[in-house]
Amino acid sequence: KTALATFTHTMAFAAFTAGGFMVGVSGYLLAKKRHEEVLKPTLKLGLVTVLISFLLVGLTGDWSARVMTEQQPMKMAAAEALYNTESGAPFSLFTVGTLDGSRSVFQIGVPKFLSFMSTGNVNGTVEGINDLQAKYVEQYGPGNYKPNIPMAYWGFRLMIGFGAIAALFALLTLWNLRRKNEIPNKKWFAPAMIWMPFLPLLANSFGWIFTETARQPWTVFGLAKTADGVSPQVGVGALWITLIGYVALYGVLAAIEVKIMLRAIKLGPDEHVAYTEPAEVGGSSDKPLAMSY
Structure with a gap:
């Protein structure tokens, strides 16, 4: 269940990112009045x-949230800055908590929506951070079982926010195309198209940041802590060398890839595609067509 929920969510996000890239490239060139006949269909497809x-x-995110609530309730509680267990819990739009991370001071939320998102029932019970901390101390022994609450809370919201902005841009552009059969003649269009490839990517990135930080202090929830995964045979120097090496390698590859893509985008599609008559390659236009493999 976990693998299927996360796999489908990841694949949907991959398609979202690919669509954003198509929209961004097509819209950018169309805003410059280039290749309209070729790029309007690709813009619509994107x-x-x-x-x-x-x-x-x-x-798929709704499904993943229910699986997460069932298997890693602290992660969901951290995502919503829900400090105490509640039935009919609200979905937080904005929360201010205390500096020690023990309770919320101010909150604006959608009533009962978190319970519905987490359990499928508007009056369902969602466990809070403080109650889970006490439960885990009793179950696993002394320790801090809370992740970084602000990082989890804002990572979750930035994931949703960047994705929603991209979808809103797409909806406005598609509506204008269907109504007028032309791209929006607005000042916001060109900047929006430049940002379109990055918005899904940012949503993806903050989603992964949330996923990997909100599960702390666990590597495998309930079985192995992150602190237990550190090898005593590997020194700090080796870790730094490995980290710097990976960052440098992937940084160079990213720079090369971006340069190649930007060059291809600026060139745009070919203005004219060469067409060769069948007779010129040894065939005859008089011969009937035949299937071949």
Whole structure:
């Protein structure tokens, strides 16, 4: 169940990112009045891909949230800054907590929506951070079982926020295309298209940041802590060398890839595609067509 929920959510997000890239490249060139005949269909395809995949991201995300609540309740509690167990818990739109991370001071939320998202029942019970901390101390022994609450809370919201902005841009652009059969003649269009490839990517990134930080202090929940995964045979120097090496390698590869992609984007599609008559390659236009393998 866990693998299927996370796999479908990841694949939906991958399609969302690909659609955003298509929209960004097509829209950028169209805003410059280039290759309109070729790029209008690709823009429409990208917009439809963004909207459909955004819907799938939401559906698979809802499924993943219920699995997460069942298997890693502290992660969901941290994502919502829910400090105490509640039935009919609200979904937080904005929360201010105390510096020691023990309770919320101010909150704006959607009533009962967190319970529905987590359990499928508007009056369902969602465990809070403080209650889970006490439960885990009793179950696993002394320790701090809370992740970084602000990072989890804002990572979750930035993931949703960047994705929603991309979907909104896509919806406005597609609506204008269907209504007027032309790209929006607005000042926001060109900047929006430049940002379109990055918005899904940012949403993806903050989603992964949330996923990997909100599970702390566990490597495998309930079985192995992150602190236990450190090898005593590997020194700090080796860790630094490995980290710097990976960052440098992937940084160089990223720079090369971005340079190649930008060059291809600026060139745009070929203005004219060469067409060779069949007779010129040894065939005859008089011969009937035949299937061949």
